[in-house]
Structures are given as structure tokens and as C-alpha cells.
Amino acid sequence: MENTAEYFCAYCGEGSITFIDLSEGFLQNYIEDCQVCCRPNRLYIEVDEETLDITINTDTTY
Incomplete structure (x- = not known):
């Protein structure tokens, strides 16, 4: 099952939509x-097991 969620770039701050594969x-x-x-x-993704609400936090990579 795939859902979409928005995250904000850790560099430029712009919002982007990404696909989240809940089977992962x-x-x-x-x-x-x-x-x-x-x-x-x-992207650090956390899915609430009961509501399936998705939270995404970002960090820069090196």
C-alpha cells in the first residue's frame, strides 16, 4: 500500500510530495x-499504526 506525504527540504525549505510504501x-x-x-x-518517516498518519522529518546528508 502506498500513500503520499509532504516534507520540507532541509536546505531550501520548499515543500515536496513523496510516496510512502507502508509495506516497508x-x-x-x-x-x-x-x-x-x-x-x-x-527523510525520517514515522507512520502511526492506528490512524496511518504519516510524519516526515528531514535532515541534510553529507
């Missing part, structure tokens, strides 16, 4: 390039 678990992290400035963001 309720805690995920991976790197995705910003759709605006193309810089890499590490």
Missing part, C-alpha cells in the same frame, strides 16, 4: 533528492 514498516528512513533544489535529504 512504520519507521523508515531513506535519502531523496529535493524536487526543487536537487540536494539530498534524509
